[in-house]
Amino acid sequence: MRKQTVAAALCAASILMGAPAQAAPARAAVAPGAAGADARFAAIHRAEWQWRIKQGLAHDEASRDQVEGDYPRVDAASQAARLAYWQDVLRRLGGIDAAALSASEKINYQVYRAQIAAFVEELRFREYEQPVNADSAFWTDVTYGARQPIATAAGYRRYLARLAHLPRYFDEQLANMRAGLARGFTPPRVTLAGRDAALASVAESAPEATVFYQPFKDMPAAIPAADQALLRAQAVAAIREHVQPAYARVLAFMRADYMPRAREALAATGLPDGQAYYQSKILEFTTTNMSADAIHRIGLAEMAKIRAEMMETIRQSGFKGDLPAFLAFLRSDPQFYAKTPDELLMRAAWIAKKFDAKAGQYFGYLPRQRFAIRPVPLDQAPYYTAGRGGPGVYLVNTWNLPARALYSLPALTLHESAPGHAFQMPVALEQKGVPPFRRAYISAFGEGWALYTERLGTEMGIYETPYEVFGMLSYQAWRASRLVVDTGIHAKGWTREQAQAYLRENTALSEHEVTTEVDRYISWPGQALSYYLGQMAIMEARAKAEKALGPKFDIRAFHDTVLQLGSVPLPVLAARIDRFIAEGGKSPYPKD
Structure with a gap:
């Protein structure tokens, strides 16, 4: 999942609100x-x-x-x-x-x-004064709407009206950025290198070559040809007269003022009222009041456990050598890398279908919504993560194939498609009787669930070789190391090089991924803490239920109970599983 500001999170919540409701969980009677x-x-x-x-x-x-x-x-x-x-x-x-x-x-x-x-x-x-980080920015956020299909001529006209309003929106964002720059509230300068490329791809291209023209390339046949031609001409004019000048203004500001004058220090605690600010991000992204020191210690302890699992997996693979030698082997041997973008996409599709064969054994309720597998758009791919998932889509980054290891693809696919984000989020959307604010995404829950499903893949038989198991463990180490690296950078004075070295030495991530991920953590304080702490909460809840229920424990009922919640703070999850145990481990869905 990508970064979401208040406005973006609220828009996401409202979009999610509109999904069809299918299965109604049992509702408790209201006490007088x-x-x-x-x-x-x-x-x-x-x-x-x-x-x-x-x-x-x-x-x-x-x-x-x-x-x-x-x-x-x-x-x-x-x-x-x-x-x-x-x-x-x-x-x-x-x-x-x-x-x-x-x-x-x-x-x-x-x-x-x-x-x-x-x-x-x-x-x-005043986080709105920093509407950009190493992961995303307002000028990339607005392109998501341009990538969605439009069904009617009226929809196209609304889209054109939106383009006409884009300069106003960008000018307001520019004013916010100037205010943030004046008080030192910016991403660290080193994390902004190259992030102007997405601006240039719009400002310096022909209107028809920009992402904003994409909806007009394949218009619905129900719209008459003459109307299509008129709408296309209006789109070219709107992009040339409104969109491109707005992008050009932001591009000039980024290159001449913002990037050269952005702060050099890395730590969030170095920002205005930085200690309180970083603690607020810990609360937001973990839904707990844990301290940075406590999280750092958990990360170190978990990394030690995962390291032991890694060494056992190396032994099972038959490789003769230590961990650094094995990592070098994984990063360099051609057998572990796709030769073409299509090969990577097809391998991802095959893994997703392997889950489909197991789904009924682990989940009682299956979402109606399917998902498509698509490549990450090329204008975003160089600084995008290996993949992203959500309702209806699993994006796979096919840029720089030598950085996209096949041994990590099963874990990535489980996390981003099903039973991860492209499964969990639709299940949440299909709940009846839920107020619209419940459709919003809570990182600790959503990312924790997605990471939990990577581990679940071992039970489901998704990983077929020791290398794929190691890829899963590397991803586990990657998320556990975030607890160490995020708190190290933002609370303990770690350097960028120190953080990169930690990831390089403890995971099988490619050098490209090591660089982009560390810059993401530097410029987005706290978000990286969501994943592993969320997974730990789910695994602890499951272990508690298994012990308490014994032979009555049903993995499908447990998973249904977790997912039926939608997305909640971790203490709410723990309380719900306590009730699940007290009720005898029954499914939240009524039997047919």
Whole structure:
């Protein structure tokens, strides 16, 4: 999953809200004393959701499939108004007796309060003044809409109206960046190298060659040819007159001012009020109040355990040599790398289909939504991760094939497609009776689940060779090492070179991946902590349920219970599994 600002996260939540609901989990009866508290809570979150819609940060059911006609306001005044509004929401939430809520509303309350608190913290620290990092930026975020199909002529006209509003949106972002630059609130300079390329690909190309023209290359046959020709001409004009000048302004600013003057220090704790800021990111991305020191120690301990598993796997492979020699072998032997982009995509598809054969043994409820496997767009690929997944899509990075090891592909595929992101997120979307704010993505849960599925692949028989098992272990080490590296950089004074060396020595990641990943952690404090801590919470919950239930433990019921939650803070997950145990390990879905 990519970086999401408050606005992006809210838009994602509203998009997810519109998915079809299929299976209804059993709902607990409301205790007589809970009705009043439930009603007060509902009044708050329903009014706030309607306010989000008016702000352009969310969508109602009727407009969920429509192309956006504008961008939300992101200027400082609008951000300050949102901060005040959400602070008032928090105040009103504090006036509700959470203990008096019904069982289902207790979960909703915990999720909602954590969500609003995260929005408040992001705005309090004025994160909107840094709308760019090594992983993504507002000028790449806006291209996602250009990659989606448009079904009607009216949709194309709304899309053209959106392009006309892009200069206003970019100018507001530029003003925010200037304010951040003035107070030293920028990504570290070293992590911005080359990130202007995506801007140049739009500003310096023919309009028809830009990503914004993509929806016009293959238009629906239902639109008359004459209308298609007119819309294409209007698109060329809009891109030339509105989009490209806006991109050119940002490109000039990036090259002349922002990149040369961005801060040199790496640590988030070196930012204004940096200690509190980094702790707020730990809370947001792990949903816990753990300290950086405690997380660092966990990372070191887990790395030692994984190292032992790695050494045993090397022994099983028959390789004669130590870990550094084995890593050098994996990084250099041609047998481990695809020769063409199509070969990599086909191998990913084969792995995904291997899961399909096992799905019914591990999951009682299967999502209706399928996913496509697509290459990462070339304008983003050089600085993109090896893959990303979500509802309807598994993106595989086919750029720089010598950096895309086949022995890691099974773990990557499980994580990003099914039963990872492209499975978990649709399951969440298909729940009935869930308020729209529950559709938002919580990193500790979502990334923790996806990483858990990589381990689950050993039980499912997905890994067929010691090399693929080692690839999974390397990915485990990669995520555990993030606990060490993220806290090392942002709380312990680690250098970029020190962080790169740690990944290089402890994982089988390619040199390209080592570089891009470390820059991602440097410029995106705390996010890297989500994965392993989330996986640990799920594995600990499973171990507890297995021990308590004994022969009554059903892996399908456990997985269904976890996924039926959607995306929740880790303490909510732990409490739900306690209830799962108390109820005898039954599935949350009614039997047919």
